[in-house]
Amino acid sequence: MVPTEVSAPAEPHLRADARRNRERVLAAARAAFAERGLEAQMDEIARRAGVGVGTVYRHFETKEALLEAVALQPLGELTQRAREALAEDDPAAAFEGFMRWSTERQVTDRCICESGIANVAASPALVAARAELGRAAAELLARAQAAGAVRPDVVMEDLPMVVFGIGLADQLDPCMPRTSWQRHLQIVLDGIRAPGSTPLPPAPPAARIPEG
Numbered sequence: 001m002v003p004t005e006v007s008a009p010a011e012p013h014l015r016a017d018a019r020r021n022r023e024r025v026l027a028a029a030r031a032a033f034a035e036r037g038l039e040a041q042m043d044e045i046a047r048r049a050g051v052g053v054g055t056v057y058r059h060f061e062t063k064e065a066l067l068e069a070v071a072l073q074p075l076g077e078l079t080q081r082a083r084e085a086l087a088e089d090d091p092a093a094a095f096e097g098f099m100r101w102s103t104e105r106q107v108t109d110r111c112i113c114e115s116g117i118a119n120v121a122a123s124p125a126l127v128a129a130r131a132e133l134g135r136a137a138a139e140l141l142a143r144a145q146a147a148g149a150v151r152p153d154v155v156m157e158d159l160p161m162v163v164f165g166i167g168l169a170d171q172l173d174p175c176m177p178r179t180s181w182q183r184h185l186q187i188v189l190d191g192i193r194a195p196g197s198t199p200l201p202p203a204p205p206a207a208r209i210p211e212g
Contacts, residue, residue: 018059021049021051021055021059022059024049024050024051025045025046025049025051025055025056025059025060025066026066026069026070027049028045028046028048028049029045029049029066029067029069029070030070030073030111031048032044032045032048033067033070033071033109033110033111034108034109034110034111035110036110037110037111037171038067041063042056042057042063042066045066067111068123068125068126070111071111071112071126072125072126072129074105074109074111074112075112075126075129075130075133076129077105078102078105078112078133079129079132079133079136081098081101081102082098082102082133082136082137082139082140083136085097085098085140086136086139086140086143091140091143091144091146091147091149092144092147092149092150092197094140094143094144095140095141095143095144095149095150096189098137098140099159099162099163099185099189100182100185102163103162103163103166103167103181103185104181106163106164106166106167106168106170107166107167107170107171107181110171112167134156137156137159138156141154141156141159145194148194148196148197149193149194149197150192150193150194150197151192151193151194151195152194154192158192162185162188166181166184166185166188167181169181169184
């Protein structure tokens with residue numbers, strides 16, 4: 001199932017043309033931040049959106065405000081994916097599948113990783129979105145542990161360390177093989193698997209989203 005798209009909250013009482021411009025800016029910013037992370041600049045986003053840079057600042061006073069609006073979407077997608085995994089019958093497959101899916105999102109979308117270390121990370125909206133994601137992920141972990149698939153000493157705080165750590169490491173070295181993140185994630189998953197549990201078959205290689 002394709003995750004439900006989560007849009008940034010719309011500004012009230014916008015004219016139709018202003019609303020369209022805002023959506024164009026958000027779409028351009030999503031692409032720019034995904035590819036370039038915090039290096040993306042407002043004038044670059046304006047060019048991608050086909051609007052003047054003043055239009056960008058009219059809707060988002062700072063780059064941090066725009067980054068916050070953009071980062072809410074992938075966080076919503078991650079939460080939706082975690083909820084879908086909770087509906088799966090096999091707790092072990094659901095947990096590992098979510099870990100693979102969310103790590104791939106970190107690798108292919110720099111905005112997710114870098115919004116967590118930017119000034120915007122402490123914004124109330126992002127804090128609330130991360131808390132909602134954390135609750136769903138914690139339930140996935142608890143189900144896998146109850147099924148005897150994951151070591152009992154693994155805690156919820158370990159999961160973002162794995163996912164964000166692999167995502168950032170992959171982005172720091174663009175010369176790494178495109179599937180190296182999968183190898184390193186598999187090593188971690190093997191390490192947290194409960195002794196005696198049956199390993200799941202390795203996932204097929206996933207192609208990285210091309211940049212540019």
